[in-house]
Every structure is written in structure tokens, then in C-alpha cells.
Amino acid sequence: MKDERDVSSTKWFEYRFMSPIEATAAFYEAYRRLFREAWRKNFHAPDTELKRGGPAAGLWSNGREFNSVWRARQIADGLGLPYEFFIREAIEAAMRRGAKRPPRPNQLYNVLGMSEIHARWHEQSRSLPLFSKLPQYRVEAFQGLPAQIAHQTWVVDNLKARLGRPYAIAQACFEQRVLPLERAEAEFSAHQMEQVRYESAGMTATPIASLKPSDFWPSCFGLPHAHDDASPICAVCHVRDGCGKVETQVRAKVVERYGSERPRDDEKRAQVRARVARLRAERKAAASPGAGASEREPGSVMMKM
Numbered sequence: 656m657k658d659e660r661d662v663s664s665t666k667w668f669e670y671r672f673m674s675p676i677e678a679t680a681a682f683y684e685a686y687r688r689l690f691r692e693a694w695r696k697n698f699h700a701p702d703t704e705l706k707r708g709g710p711a712a713g714l715w716s717n718g719r720e721f722n723s724v725w726r727a728r729q730i731a732d733g734l735g736l737p738y739e740f741f742i743r744e745a746i747e748a749a750m751r752r753g754a755k756r757p758p759r760p761n762q763l764y765n766v767l768g769m770s771e772i773h774a775r776w777h778e779q780s781r782s783l784p785l786f787s788k789l790p791q792y793r794v795e796a797f798q799g800l801p802a803q804i805a806h807q808t809w810v811v812d813n814l815k816a817r818l819g820r821p822y823a824i825a826q827a828c829f830e831q832r833v834l835p836l837e838r839a840e841a842e843f844s845a846h847q848m849e850q851v852r853y854e855s856a857g858m859t860a861t862p863i864a865s866l867k868p869s870d871f872w873p874s875c876f877g878l879p880h881a882h883d884d885a886s887p888i889c890a891v892c893h894v895r896d897g898c899g900k901v902e903t904q905v906r907a908k909v910v911e912r913y914g915s916e917r918p919r920d921d922e923k924r925a926q927v928r929a930r931v932a933r934l935r936a937e938r939k940a941a942a943s944p945g946a947g948a949s950e951r952e953p954g955s956v957m958m959k960m
Contacts (some may be wrong), residue, residue, distance in 0.1 A: 656878040658729055663875040664801060664888055666732035668787035668809065671802045673874055675725075682728040682738045683714050686760060689739070693746045693757040708757075723761040730764040736776055738787075744772045781816035784823060786833050790863040791871060794832045800871060801891055808836045811842050819843055819851035829858040877901035879909060879916065 659675050670678045689710030707715040710717040713725060731741040741763070748768030749758045758765070779785065790796055792806045810833050812823055824843060826853065827834040840848055870893055875881040884891060889895050906916050 656875070656881045657883070658879050659875040660881040660886060660888055662729055662732035663873050664805075665735050666874065667735055667737045668737075668792065668806050669737065669789060670732065671874055672791055672870060672872065673787065674876075675728075675874060675878070678732070678874065679721075679728050680714070681762075682731065682742075683709065683724050685738045686724070686727075686742050689742050689746060690757050697750050697757075708765050716821065720760070723759065727760040727763045734772075734776075736772070740776065740779070741772065744768070744775050748772065780813065780923070784817070784826075785813060785856060786810055786827070788831075790866060792833050793860075793863055796834050796863065796866055797835070798871065798893070800893060802873070807834055807838060812836065815842070819847055821847055822854045824848075825851045825855040825858060829855040830860055832860045858954065872898075877905055879906045 656675075663671065666678075670681070673681070687708040691706050694706045709724075710720055714721055728738070731738055734741065745765070745768055746757050748771045749762065749765065752767065786792075786809075788808060792803060797803055804875040810827055814827060814834075816819075817823060824834075824839055824847065828836050828839050839851065843851070873892060876894060876898050879902060882895070882899045884890075884895075884899075889898075892898065910916055
């Protein structure tokens with residue numbers, strides 16, 4: 656789960672207050688929809704709607720499938736990409752390479768397609784208004800959290816890449832309320848801001864519902880082995896103390912239920928030990944005196960006598 660701490664500060668802003676399970680479910684739903692879309696677009700198959708893109712019994716029914724989706728989601732988080740963008744671009748890159756069918760989750764992060772995906776994201780992030788709509792990023796919900804500060808910086812960079820158009824800045828400040836006016840004044844010229852105030856006439860924002868303290872928990876909150884006092888991510892986290900307590904309780908619950916803090920790792924080690932023991936036994940049996948003679952046909956031994 657340490658990986659979840661590492662990607663908590665790089666993932667696309669929409670997922671930074673979402674648990675890994677919720678994020679994986681969102682990723683999987685996007686994948687299944689785009690999987691069917693790829694079949695319809697590239698193969699014109701009449702049974703497109705029957706293509707599930709996953710186990711019939713659902714993601715939780717297949718451990719291998721779940722691990723593949725979890726890992727693909729983590730790759731997208733590490734790259735800071737929205738799930739739909741990452742999946743769509745990965746599928747289209749595979750189709751351009753001549754794939755005979757849409758890629759499975761563990762094939763989405765093919766290294767051959769990564770450069771294309773990066774190039775497409777760079778292009779989109781500099782040409783489209785890509786902001787998060789989560790209420791946690793609204794000016795009235797600002798608490799100085801690293802994710803909130805990073806989002807405001809993203810908004811400024813996005814606006815500047817789009818030539819700092821006054822109407823777009825006015826929307827960000829007064830309609831979407833993802834950028835405080837003081838920050839805009841510090842980033843853009845006096846002439847631009849004069850136009851911003853003119854363009855903002857009549858702009859209003861939709862009120863947001865009241866948010867609970869838990870709505871601001873980072874995505875890695877309380878996960879086993881994610882909390883680390885030495886981590887720079889944990890050092891600036893506003894709930895690091897509470898996270899440490901919850902993480903300790905979660906690990907205790909895991910041990911109580913499975914007998915180990917890392918049951919999956921223990922299972923893998925046990926499988927490796929069993930394979931090694933089996934191979935050693937087979938080699939020992941093959942090297943033991945008389946092993947070769949016992950395998951010969953009785954007739955062949957009689958002929959030599």
C-alpha cells in the first residue's frame with residue numbers, strides 16, 4: 656500500500672480524495688465502457704453490447720483481474736491522467752499498432768504507447784479548460800491542503816497556456832470558483848484583470864453542500880503501511896496523526912483476520928518455497944543411485960546380462 660501514498664500526490668485531482676477501492680471501481684467502469692466502444696468502432700461487431708471487458712461475475716470475483724485493474728489504475732495515477740483519457744488513448748494506441756482486439760487492463764500500459772499518450776495529454780492540457788469540479792477545490796472550501804494548492808497552480812498554468820483569456824479567468828474566479836481573485840491578480844497583468852472584472856458581470860457560482868472533515872482525507876488515509884513519519888508526503892499531511900492511529904488499527908484487524916499483516920505476500924512466499932522444495936526433491940530423486948536403472952525396461956537389463 657506504500658504505492659498508494661506515493662501516487663496520492665500525483666493522481667489526477669478528481670481522485671485525490673477518493674479511496675483506492677472507489678478509484679479502482681471508477682477506473683473499471685470507464686474501462687468496460689471504452690472496451691465496448693472500441694469493439695463497436697474498430698470491428699463493427701453486432702454483439703458489441705455483449706462484450707463485458709471483464710468477468711461475468713464482476714471485478715471482485717477474479718483476483719487476477721482485480722490485480723490487473725488495480726495496477727493499471729495506479730499507473731494512470733502515477734502519470735496524473737484522468738482515467739477515461741488514459742484508457743481511451745491506450746486503447747487507440749494499441750489499435751493503431753494493429754491489435755486484433757482491445758487491450759486487457761494489464762496491456763493498457765504498454766511502453767510502446769506511453770509516448771503517444773504523454774504527447775496527447777500535453778496537447779489537451781494546454782488547449783482545454785481541464786479543472787476538477789470537486790467541491791473540495793472551491794475557494795470557499797480552501798484549507799491550504801497540498802492538493803488544493805496544486806490544483807490552483809494547475810488552473811493558473813492551464814489559463815496561461817490558453818493565452819490568459821479574460822473570460823476564462825473570470826469563469827475560474829467567479830463561476831467555477833477554483834481560483835481566488837487575489838491569486839489571479841498576482842499571476843496576470845493589471846490590463847487582463849481589468850478585462851476579467853468586466854467579463855465577470857452577471858457570473859454566479861452554484862452553492863456547494865457542506866463538507867465533512869472526512870471529505871478532505873487524502874486517498875491513502877489509513878491504508879496499511881502507507882503511513883510513514885519519514886515520508887515528505889506524510890510530513891505535510893493535515894491528518895497524519897489520525898491516519899497513523901487508523902493505520903495501526905487496520906493492521907491489527909488484518910492480523911486478527913488473516914494471521915499476518917501481509918497475507919498476500921506470505922502466500923506468495925509460501926508458493927515459492929513449495930516450488931523450490933518440489934524442484935529440489937525432483938533433482939534429488941533423479942540424482943540418487945539406481946534411479947536410472949529402475950526406470951529401464953526389465954528386458955533391456957536381461958539382454959545385457
